[in-house]
Amino acid sequence: MRQPCDLKRLSLNQITTERWSLREAVEGCARADIPWIALWRHKVAAAGLAESRRIVRDAGLKVSSLCRGGMFPAATADERQARLDDNRRAVEEAAELGAEVLVLVCGPAPDRDIDSARRWVAEGIEKLVPYAQSHGVKLGIEPLHPMYAAERSVVVSLAQANALAEPHSADQVGVVVDVFHVWWDPDLYRQIAQASGRIVGFHVSDWIVPTQDLLMGRGMMGDGVIEISRIRESVEAAGYRGPIEVEIFNQAIWDAPGDEVLALMKQRFPEYV
Amino acid sequence: MRQPCDLKRLSLNQITTERWSLREAVEGCARADIPWIALWRHKVAAAGLAESRRIVRDAGLKVSSLCRGGMFPAATADERQARLDDNRRAVEEAAELGAEVLVLVCGPAPDRDIDSARRWVAEGIEKLVPYAQSHGVKLGIEPLHPMYAAERSVVVSLAQANALAEPHSADQVGVVVDVFHVWWDPDLYRQIAQASGRIVGFHVSDWIVPTQDLLMGRGMMGDGVIEISRIRESVEAAGYRGPIEVEIFNQAIWDAPGDEVLALMKQRFPEYV
Known part of the structure; x- marks a missing residue:
């Protein structure tokens, strides 16, 4: 018999x-008594960084994550440096927001x-770590579904994310x-166990059948085919007890x-997480 | 400097x-001097099996493969048996067509x-092998892209296909x-090497960016981001020198x-293969 997941762990990923x-979004969470929120940088930029911080704190919400840094590979060294600079700004924002x-x-x-793109990712993370460390911000490598390999992420599996994280401190x-x-x-389950002590975020949604769209085809938990609670339990067995973000593009x-x-x-x- | 691929290996996958x-399709290949064709069962059924065989032989074409068997998992034992029966018919058709x-x-x-679905796949293949063997037909496990895991194939990687093939004779x-x-x-490249002596088919197309559709988003070789000739060369290094099918849903x-x-x-x- 599975244990239902505590609503105290629920986080609205604002997308x-x-x-x-x-x-x-913050006011909606406060009305719904949802204790966590995950923020996106373009939404933070629209509200202003200092104002965003004030809004979140005044509502008593905790910030589970800031989405997103990354996007390391680029054709030229200059452009890769620009990406790294942008990642440093993302670190500053995460620190300011208490993410x-x-x-x-x-x-x-x-x-x-x-x-080469995969090497640039490893290099980008390596260069970003000291800055993140000095700001007290953890970096969370999120493998994306392989259908996004050409447009969003050359990191496509948990095995790969684990390997990228491994040279660095688990903190x-x-x-x-x-x-x-x-x-x-x-x-999956072997790689989740392998990630023990390294899991810094857990996101839920569902895979709808038939799948209509690469980006916008996600569904609400329970509407699709993913064994969500099985994955949640294995993530917990690997030591993660933090917030669980609901992140749905639909x-x-x-x-x-x-x-x-x-x-x-x-x-x-x-019911489903 | 890469060796251009010989047109004698070109096969039209009729989809x-x-x-x-x-x-x-057969007449088109004959006009274009394309020596191979891959047939689909619904097209064979529409023309009639014996007539399909005659059309292909009269044109002097060789059949690189018949698409497709599989679809092993089902909710009940009766339905799984029905799938197996259908696979036996597919074996008979492949034998008749000289695929x-x-x-x-x-x-x-x-x-x-x-x-469980993955176990049913392994069981289905195991049950199908003796029948295929008695008909002189090789089975080719095709891993599909993980974006089809919910609707077409729980076999989503070459590592998994290799593991499924391994208990059986490479012939x-x-x-x-x-x-x-x-x-x-x-x-990928490690798994292609691992598949040495087991590769029985090679299909080409391309991954178009931006990707508009899960099923119909494939492109003509050269229109996308896949390192096709690099993959082809590694498949050759693993011993495969047979026909190369062009299979494009677009x-x-x-x-x-x-x-x-x-x-x-x-x-x-x-140019691109």
């Missing part, structure tokens, strides 16, 4: 209520050479497990009133 | 000219239980490498006149 501003972790979406290859570089990105992996959910989305999240969370 | 009947290999697209889970059960399905895999290509598609294939093949 799930994409039409809401940062203030609206538990800066999520890294590592980026695609600028051309057909995926091996400083960890991995983020998102069920949508990793559920298909035959090696036009119907984006079009629904935010308060209804949060109510549905709260209903589905103990 | 690439989806609007053509089997007869039209080099029956391609196995292994099927999705009927529910959320992906582990009887092999793997099919399709660049579209495997290009993202950080373990509405614009399907809508184009078949002869133009074949001409473009012939142009791109030495």
